Amino acid sequence: MKIIIAGGTGFLGENLEKYFTEKKNQVYILTRHPKRSNEIHWDAKTIGAWADALEKADVLINLTGKSVDCRYHEKNKQEIYSSRVDSTRILQEAVNRCIHKPKVWLNASSATIYVHSEKNLNTEENGIIGDDFSMNICKSWEEAFFKTEHNEVRKVALRTSIVLGNNGGAFPKLKMITKIGLGGKQGRGSQMVSWIHIDDFCKAVEWIISNEHISGTVNITAPGPVTNEALMRKLRKKLKIPFGLNAPVWQLEIASLLLNTETELLLKSRHVYPDRLLKSGFRFSYPDLDAAMENLLKS
Template sequence: MSAGEVATGRVVIGGSSGFMGQHLQQKYRAEGREVVTISRSSADLRWGDQNGIDQAVDGATLVIGLAGKSVNCRYTPENRAEIFRSRLDTTASLSAAITRASAPPALWVNSSTATIYRHAEDRPMTESDGEIGTGFSVEVARAWERALFADDLPQTRRVALRSTIVLGHGGVLGPLKNLARIGLGGAQHDGWWPVSKSRRAAGTGHFPGAKRGAQRFSWVHIDDIDRIIDFVEQHPEIDGPVNAAAPFPVDNTTFMATVRRVLGAKFGPPMPRWMLELGAIGIRTETELILKSRWVLPEKLSAAGFEFAYPTMEPAVRESFERA
């Protein structure tokens, strides 16, 4: 497909029940494209139905892989195993279907994550010079990308979409909206917290990094995810890892101040590490999700001429709340 040409043909979405999956299937159906969904439930096909997946992929023009257990959980041994399994098994299933297809798709876009890069306060990470980090979350990302590129698929271009935090109605802003309205929308401050031997061994312990809400917050609006996939489909020169990140990241303090300003919440004291850890235990999540400094830029997209609908944060946050 040449640049600017409108895409047609069947789209297969694996992992269609999540935030991004629901958004994308609505978009493609509104455009008149045939959409086949794959999920554990409430989809056209279920994971494990390899024959059905093979038939859906054969003759499709675009395959999108989004499946995987949410990392918004406690990193218990059971959850860690499921985070790996849910990504690797579903990616292998799509790869097997493409391998067997008589008319394989021209493009396979598979989710990855910008968490693959190291904690970065000194400089931004790009596809060309970003440094891969360490720890459990990074190993998940690396394994996910290895699974995407494992098989020889000469007729199918592959893109690992290294997504940053996705803003939009139904995303991360929902819980923050409620917290900000009750006065808990302050910056999240890192600090010391004990890390057990088991967490050290598993790579799940977060060690103190940025001070006083200075950790970088890279993000992208859900509408730009749509547009990025369209752009990649129209630009056959783009392949490999692609950073799905708005060009103007902020720090955590600025992000939370923007949330409060848009909501009209004037009060929001900083949240210290100890309070964040206790809260994370209570709601069964991990503080790494808000304390790791993710400083990521969309080098490949910018070089190819992609223009973001939401390059700056406040309009993206405002639109997300207004749509809710």
């Protein structure tokens, strides 16, 4: 296949590129700072020579977006919004111009689209979508994506949870704080953590590409969400760290200021279930957290 990954130089993009390249696919990356022969320059805002790459592509994957790991002041809020919505709109414009359009377009979204929930398990069908900055970003993102329909382009929005891997994302940071004795619960610890192993993330993307009946929104998360307290306890046990200091909310507020981030990233309860993936026949390699952690810590 010819696969185009927009915004493909981050943690998820690098892993997808490796996964699909090893399976003998042609993978091209749209990036602001191209360095390799398969990387193509784009600014994620305007049509340019990059748009030609979409012609006769089998797959378009859009992962573009400013990291939410920052302070939510007005400038950052605007960049978080525009980087997601503008890139989706300009890709749509490029797709519209294609004579031979991509067969399937997967656009990033987030499991953060669902409300803070410790009890209600959010599936694609019954998930409760709320109204705050993060949820409204996701809603605008998906709205821009699904606004235009083409019979020949199948569209899927990937509502992805926290992805666990060794070469980026949250897991290396969680390991680090646990090793220095700070691996207790964050806040009350009852907030649910929805997660997925990086290998299963890549497998799920391949599964969606291969299964032509899948379109619309899909929760990309393992079927076993756990509480924050259970997550940290399991990690301490695997790392053989006997204790971990708990971090009350007031401490997290101070730490988030110092680390230039937001407490929401730790305290929001994301309780999400991959109903559509499971019903389509997808099999997780790491459906439970113990096996996922064991694999990551072994490698």
